[in-house]
Amino acid sequence: MRRLYGPAGWTALGASAALLFVAVPLLSLAVPPGSAFHLSQYWVTLLGKIMCYAIVALAMDLVWGYAGILSLGQGLFFALGGYAMGMYLMRQIGREGQYQSDLPDFMVFLDWQAFPWHWWNTDQFWWCALLAVGVPGLLAFVFGYFAFRSRVKGVYFSIITQALTYAAMLLFFRNETGFGGNNGFTDFKRILGYPIATAETRVALVVATGAALLGTLLLARWLVTSRFGRVLAAIRDAETRVAFCGYHTLHYKLFVFTLAAMICGLAGALYVPQVGIINPSEMSPANSIEIAIWVAVGGRGTLVGAIVGAGLVNGAKSFFTQAFPEFWLYFLGLLFIAVTLFLPRGVVGLFARRGAGAA
Secondary structure, eight states, rough: OOOTSSSHHHHHHHHHHHHHHHHHHHHHHHHHHTTTTTOOHHHHHHEEEEEEEEHHHHHIIIIIITTOOOOOOHHHHHHHHHHHHHHHHHHGGGGTTTOOOSSSSHHHHHTSSSGGGGTTTSSSSHHHHHHHHHHHHHHHHHHHHHHHHOOOOHHHHHHHHHHHHHHHHHHHHHHGSSSOOTOOOOOOOOEETEETTSSOOOOHHHHHHHHHHHHHHHHHHHHSHHHHHHHHHHHHHHHHHHHHHOOOOOHHHHHHHHHHHHHHHHHHHHHHHHEEOOOOGGGGGGHHHHHHHHHHHTTTTHHHHHHHHHHHHHHHHHHHHHHHGGGGGHHHHHHHHHHHHOOOHHHHHHHHHHHHHHH
16 A cells, blocks of 8 residues: 555556547548547647646756755746747748748738747747757756756745746836737748647647656656755755755756756647647746645645645636636636645645554
């Protein structure tokens, strides 16, 4: 029983769930639309979105659950990855836009004559995929280096990451930055030459997201069970003692912070073609706070708890925003308070405790 509720058991459960999320959309293609087992386009998209959120939650759990770094800037890295993929998707529209120009409609409307420098080579998928993970990783590396070198930690680190996210959101709202202003990017047509709105393409995107979720889970599991993960946990619990033992804690913290940012960028790149839009509201500090709530609800420091939390909270959000839209934020706040008071180890921690008691 203890093995079932141990880290290896939970990881196996999470991997099985990720494989199931891949198999269900694939099987739905073979089921006729009239069947009760057919998965509608709405549910395929929702499943893909939740898996993208689960990847972000895993990244947050690496940083917060295992390294003890409460970063409220993960939403920024997620949005940067989304914008990188959005640039590629906008280039694929070609002359099918309203103004029938090689430039996106918003650039024609603003009387731009050519693409700005940062749009260079964005008509190439491989380049935008590289930007999706490289830009968030580079920003996290530079920001994290100076923050960790200055020994900024705790609530102060949370505040400055939130300030960074808010500053980036204001920057992307400006039309002259070349990112579509407050409207962002939307009305995508194709990805890799395939129509983006077809059922086959959407299922392929969900399958790719499920594979990314599984790969991220296995990578995170390998990291936290390695010597690196043990040092990371020691830094979380007693950083000063670890430093006295001769470890360069800055290097460990910087590595996991940068890796988590790159994972968030990957999730953002998978998210945008499925939802069909990316705008500066994705950088809202409230979104980064919500990511922390997913991890807290599922169980901080458990990996699979991050996936469970992302699924539970976003599943509830999908229901409440349709049935009771005015009460969603109250429910989210109540959920976070209830988990903090009664389930400090999250939902997964509750089942683990019951499993230990049964053993």
